Amino acid sequence: MTSVSIVYHSGYGHTAKAAAAVEAGAASVDGVKVQLIVIDAEGNLPEGGWETLATSNAIVLGSPTYMAGPSWQFKKFADASSKVWFGQGWKNKIFAGFTNSASMSGDKLGTIDYLFHLAQQHAGIWVGTGMMPASTKAATEADVNHLGSFSGLMTRSPADASAEEAPGAGHIETAKLFGARVAEITARFAK
16 A cells, blocks of 8 residues: 655644645545644654654655744754654655745745755655646636645635634645645555
8 A cells, every 4th residue: 555644733723724635635546545644832743653754655744834934843853854864764755745824925935945855855756736826817716726836735824814714725625636646646656
């Protein structure tokens, strides 16, 4: 069975909602087992988290964007992964990444770039969204890939919106399609 792990930090629940949608999309692909691994408020993985990542075919990295980069909790996890890096434990795994912030841009690309470079340091194979942007005059936030991201999944949650309200339906559908793409590509490589 192909395995996909989604390791992420969520400060207020918005990134967790995006992670759940990525999980749903990945789980919709036959023969794929998906595991959510939550980085806690202190930047630690749950018991067995490192072992799950070691046996996964794919690792999807997720963090909210705070001050043009990932949260400090995610960075703590990333720094701790240097032990895995030293032994090249994640070499040739499939990687992808996602982020959420309040603004349309919010410098989310800085976070995606960070996640990409972390994956490259681990000698991983990166998967982007593979989606065309919703870039017409008629486009709304309800459309798939409204933020026009190619290198990783970007979702938006207005600063005054609860995690129940945001990210909205278009962002959630984009996250599901992204999760399915990661799982499909992982299944091809896992053969």
